[in-house]
Amino acid sequence: MSRSAGWQSLLPLVVIAVVAVPLAAQSVTVRTVANALHVQARGFSFIEGPVLTRLKEGRSVRIDFELTVLTKPDGPSTKQAAQGFTLSFDLWEERFAVSRIGSPPRSISHLRPRDAENWCLENLTVPVSSLGFGRDTPFWIRLAYRVHDVAPEVNQAPDERYTLRGLIDRLSRRREEADLAKSVDAGPFRLP
C-alpha cells in the first residue's frame, strides 16, 4: 500500500472521530434507582465561564434545572421535574459546596467541579411511576439549566469601546450570556 493510500484509508476514521468526539463529549444516559429516573450527562458542564468566575470570587450562584421526559423528539412533555441548587466555592478548601433548595434540604461540600455537577444531576429525578409508559416505549430527555444572578458587567470605559480590546470584551460578553442557560436533548431511551 502506498503512503497516500494509507492516509486515504484513515480519512473515514478521522471523519468519524471528528463527528463522534463532540457527541461523546456530551453524552446523556439514564438509569433508574428504585422508583426514580436519573439522568447522567457527561460533558454537560455548568461550573465554568462566568459561573466559575463568580464562585471563585466567593459569591454564591443559584442554578435551576429542568428535566423533561418527552415521548417524541421535540414532542409533548410527559413529565417534568425542576430543582434549584445553590453553589459556592470554599475559598480555603478550594472545593465546591452545593445545597439543594427546598425541603428536605441537602448540602454537600468538598466536591470537585465535575462531582458538584454530578451531585446536582443525581438530585434531579423523575418518578418512574409517573411516566405512564412501559419498558418498551421509547422516550427522549431534555435537560436544561438556567443560572441566576450572574449579570455581565454593564459598563465599559469610554476609551475601550471602539478598541480591539473593547470588541473582544463585547464578543466574550455575548459568550458569557450564552453560558447562563443551556439545554440538551437526547434519546431515544427505554426504561432499564
Place this chain on the structure above:
Amino acid sequence: MARRLPWRRDMRTLALLFVLLGLPLVAANAQEADAPEGAVIDAVEISGFSLYSLSPGLQKDINSLVGSPLNREGLNQLASRIEQEQPEVVAAVRGVSRPDGKARVIFLVARISDDTDLTENINARYIVETVDVEGPYNEISQQLRDDLQKLVGRRLDTDEAERLQERLEKELPGRDVARRISKGSQTGRIRVVFEIFEEPWIRFAPTRSKLVYHSQQGWSGVLDIPMSSSRSRHRFTAGVAFNDIDELIEEYSGFRLAFESRVIGTEKLGARLEFSRYNQTWEDATLTALASNPGIPELYRNRLTFEPTATFAFNPRVRINGGISISELESLSNSPNSQMANAWLFGISGDHLWQGSNDVRQRAEASYQIRAAVKGLDSDLVYKRHLGQARYQFEQGRSEAIASLSLGYITGDAPLFERFSLGNSTTLRGWDKYDISPLGGERMFHSSVEYRYSHVAVFFDTGSVWDRNTESKIRYSTGFGIHSDNSFLTVGFPLNSDGADVTFMAGVRF
C-alpha cells in the same frame, strides 16, 4: 436567592452557633481558655456526630491524640479529614485548657444543611478579617462605614452583608454594588469586598410600589415586580395597581407590563416599552363638577395605553427621551365608544450629586416633559401638556433639607388623566385634592420645603391648580411626620382653609 423562613433560620443558626462555630462562645461561658500549644491532651470529644461514622483509620488517628502534645495544625488537618470523609458536614476543633494544665480537644461537627448561612455560601463558616470598599469610599456615610466594619471579627453573616449592600445602593443612587469574598491573610479568615461600579448613564425607572393611606381619600396599593439582576442591562416589570387614588384625579386599578433596556449597543441609548390597562372609578365630587364643566373631555371606564420611548444620555447626568403614548379611553356613558389620546413625548432630565467633606451630600434633579397629542397621530383629543420639576436635597449627618418645585401647563382638551391635581400624600399635604379641584386643572404650581432630623420631619407646602378661565388660589399647608427610608407617617394641616380638617397620611413606598 430563595426567601427563608426567619424562625427556621434563627433556630438553625442558633443551634449551629452552639454546636459548631460558636465554640469560642461556649468556651468563654465555661471559663475555658485555649490550651497552649504542646499541652498534653487528656481527652478527645466529638460533638454532634458519631465517631463510628468515620473510617477506622481516622477513628484511630483521633483516638491516638490522647496523651500526645497538642498540635493545632495537626488538629485542623483531622477536622479537614472529617469533612472530606463526610462532605455533608463541617467540622471545627478546639483545644481547651484543663485546670491541671492538660488539654481537652473537642471536635464539633454539624450538618451544612442545618445552617442556612452555610447552605447559601459555604464561606459563611469563616471569620471576616477585613471589609473593604472598592469605589467612592468618601461618598459613604460614616454610619454605614462603621456598620460595614462591624462585620469584622465575626462569622460571615450573609444576610447582614446583603443588607449592607442594599444600604450602599441606597446611599449611592444609580450605582451598582456587588460583593465578593477572598482569602484573608490567615487560614480560616476571609476578606469581604464591596465593589461600587460606575453609575449607568441610563437608569431604570423607579418602581411605583406603594401602600398608602390618606385619611380623606382612603387606601392606594400598587405592586411592581421588577425582574432583573442588579447589574443587568434589561429589566421586565409586571405591575398591579390594586387601587390608586393617590396619583391622579381618577381612581384606577389594573396592570402594567414594562420592558426597559438601558444599554442598546451603547450605554448612551436605552428604550422602554410599556403596556397598561386600568379601570377607572370616579369620585362623586368629580362627577358633580363635570356636570357643570361640559368643556372637559368625557369620563372613561378604562384606559388602555401603549407607550414606546427611547432615551439618549449625553453623559451620566443629562438625558433626553422621546416616543409616543397611545391611549384608548373607553367612554363611561357611551361604551363601547372610545376616544384616542395619542401624544408625542419629549423630555429632558438631569441630576447631580455633590459629596463634600463632613458627610455633606447635596443632590439636585430637574426635568421637563412635554406631551403633545395631535391629529397626526389619529388622536381625538388634541392638547399639549408641559411639566417642569426640580428638586434639591441637602444632607448633613442626621439633618436633611428638601426643596421642590413643580410647574404644569396644559393647552387644548386634555383627558382627565393628564390634568394636574394637588392634595395627596406628596403634594399640598393636608388638603384633599377633591376639595381643591375635583376635575384637576390645566395650570399648576407647587413648591415644598421639608426639614428632617433623623426620622422626624416638618414641612411647608404651597400650591395652586386652576383652569385657564378661572383664578388661581394659592393654598398652603404644613405638618410633621415620621419618615424612614421607605415608610412615612404624616399629619398635615391646611393653613388657609375654611375648615380646620387635619389629614393623616401613612404608608410605604418600595
